[in-house]
Amino acid sequence: EVQVDELQRLLAGMEKEHRGLLLKMKEGEAELARLRSVEGDKLAEQDRSAQLEKEVAMLREKIHHLDDMLKSQQRKVRQMIEQLQNSKTVIQAKDAVIQELKERVAYLEAENLEMHDRIEHLIEKQVSRGGHSSRARSKSEYVSRYVGSTLTGPKPLPLIRVVET
Secondary structure (H helix, E strand, O other): OHHHHHHHHHHHHHHHHHHHHHHHHHHHHHHHHHHHHHHHHHHHHHHHHHHHHHHHHHHHHHHHHHHHHHHHHHHHHHHHHHHHHHHHHHHHHHHHHHHHHHHHHHHHHHHHHHHHHHHHHHHHHHHOOOOOOOOOOOOOHHHHHHHHHOOOOOOOOOOOOOOOO
């Protein structure tokens, strides 16, 4: 009987120890599951971090490429502006030359007309021999007449007065 009591006491102790070990085992499994979850989260975070680093590197490369393209376009625009300014300068210079040539042509046409009038006047003198004489126009009248009528430009031409001596 003492042995049976002893065995029952040992059995009860073993059952108690069994329940304690089961409880410890369940706690250990829960802790292990929690650690695995944390470790899985860390792995997921590491994967996400690596993916984000790749995206950042790719975006930096794109930004660098776009910066290069922008600088290139800015250089092209600056060159085009310089070419445009150079062209404007050349055009202004050519316009000034053209204006000067127009003024020369007007002056020469006026001189030509004056010469024609003089020739006509001399012919009339020879024909009429002392009859009425028509007044010859002065060179300045011809120049002002031609400068005002034949040339149309952005600015009116100045009156050119030539005094005969």
